[in-house]
Amino acid sequence: MDPFQFIVERYNYWIFIVLMMIGLYTVIARGNLVKKIIGLNIFQTSVFIYYISIGKIAGGTAPIYLPGDMYRRMDHGEGHGGDGHGGDDHGGDGHGAEEVHGVEHGEEKSHGDAEALHAGDANASNALYAGGGEEAGHAPAADLHGGAANVASGEADHGGATQGGDAHGADAYGAAADFVEPIYSNPLPHVLILTAIVVGIATTAVGLALAVRIREAYGTIEEDELEDADNIAEFGVADPRERADAQSAPAGGGQAPQVSGTRGRGAKLAGDRLGERLGRGAGSENGGGAA
């Protein structure tokens, strides 16, 4: 296969991967805590895009009813209405629209809005079913498209047959024959991503709130300076490896030593400093992982 085509055909995945890597790089490489959060956000957003792109069906529209769309479908609704509404043909889930339609249709035949609404509903339930069912992942576009087209033409035939010479029915037949039922993209990933967006916003809010608190406690949100401040509090120097040289010098740095369990008495015994330092050695890996 042509490598260029290979790349272009999958452009949505490339966007996902590029954004993901930008986000991940920002999280890892940036020392500023706020920038890290923004990187995290980009990383999460890339995943949202990935989810939405897998829910996309070729030629499908967003799973939303548009007024113009309903208008277009009115013709089809009429043709379909000829067979005494036949809501069951759709295997409808018993939604209220059908009954509303039944009444209205009986009263004024030319009114197609309710029918259009019904057609839309049935379509939505089809799409939803396919989305949840097994097919969606494998070959959603082809299946759904074929299925929908069949339904449309089948109904058109039916409408034409029962309506017979009725001019109105014939019109509907003509209109429905070349009418392709709108195909909707799979709405399930959209719903999932709405949830994930809420989670992402909550995470960002908590992260930024923590950054604010860190700034209050340390006076900085740069990771290097935070690490230095912790080391100064603990060892008296910014870099524990320099400790041997600086041992004679008093702990400068202006940061009040803050030892675990303060309440004015947290002073640790000198002998335990060594262990703490070893602990720090492992702990600095920790910082390295996030840095």
Place this chain on the structure above:
Amino acid sequence: MIIADQLPVLPIITPLALAPFTLLMPNGRAAHLWAMAVTGLSFLFCAMLLAQVAEVGVISYQLGDWAPPLGIEYRVDLANALVMLLISGVAALVAPFSYESIRTEIDDRQLPMFYTAFQICMLGLLGVVVTGDAFNVFVFLEISSLSTYALVALGGRLDRRALTASYNYLVMGTLGATFFVIGLGLIYQATGTLNMADIRAQLEGSPSNSMVEASFAFIVVGMGLKAAAFPMHLWMPNAYTYAPSAVSAFIAAASTKAAVYVLIRFTFTVFGTDFEFIQAMMTYILTTVALAGMFFGSLVAVFQSSVKRMLAYSSVGQIGYMLLGLSFGTEAGVQASLIHLFNHGLMKAALFMSVACVMLRLGVHDCAGFHGLTKRMPFTAAAFIFAGLSLIGVPLTVGFVSKWYLLQAAFEVGRAWAGFLIVASSLIAVVYVGRVVELILLRAPPEEGPLSADVNGEPVREAPLSMLIPMWLLVAANVYFGLRTDVTAGLAGRAASALVGGGQ
């Protein structure tokens, strides 16, 4: 009976509905009593659920009566009922325990918020475990994680490093959760469903493809981050060390366990071990990671001066044991893994609780605070020693049961060398626990200096009863389940045969 019908959802819905009211409580005491009631109710429901599952088998609960492939299903079998019992049980014990301890560590005005976050954390963890819908796992995981970040950050009043620890946890936890979501996206793309049982049905018998493989890899890495499996544990020691003591007791016992459970669930009931890549992953990667974690965690724990940090590193090692059992891929291995998951929750909660008692009286969680503890706080000291023995795996404690089944599983798959490594790493546990026990038993309490008296300058007294009772209940559970091995081992064995054999 209506309660019996709705049982799977009750442990989740009770705190979900009641926790927000905690915020309205006028003072910390009221919030505390409210949290005790809510966690107690959840525990009661979880216990009833376990009894029901043990009797009638798998329960499938359809939320809102929407049928499973589309609707969300709560699917409770013995494995998740057992883990739910652990999580809610530890929560129900930490809730009464926490008041005296947390009151001295955080601002009084924050107490209602603390108890709210605490209940929400528990509900999130229970939700992760109970649900049969893969995406639901992510949502609940984030509910629990977000409240855990807040809980850890509450330690910032005593030690500002809690803030950076919480921040690092947030960054890595979110990366982990997002990796998990990517994995779910891939598996959704491959199967078109998010219901765990349905995914299994779709994958069953179908040949592997790279999408499924990538999905599994993402899920393992994501959950590994949440579970603090060895190379991904970096957030954990600081978070456990600087969090308020009661919070450490809860999250150390419960939160990583939920992630390990999800790992077990996805490996065995969602993907299934028939796939070659999963077997390869378990043999070459999980085993290595588990063994490395066992030794790394235990070795680093030996050199810690803070007892909390020592226990945190020990948790890294203990997660290694759970992953090792899982990596055998056999029924016995999963059984050992589940047993250890349950038992480790019991022992770590008891250990962190005893550190919380020392923290309450002496204001430190360093080794220095443990000098001559038997003479000053005999019950706390004894609790630490018993739970510590359990951590090592001494007979008559739950730790021994875990190690015994783990060894059996190792020999069963013909990996005697893994058995020897289990014993060897347990010997390191003897060193790090023994080091503190030596201070407790053999050193004299400091005569002078800040640690000679308690935080108010008075002679050191025993911890209050409200802390001693929950702690000793856990210690008693450590011994009880160590003697009545048939209870946990039997349940875990049935759970494992359902998980691995798929015979649900």
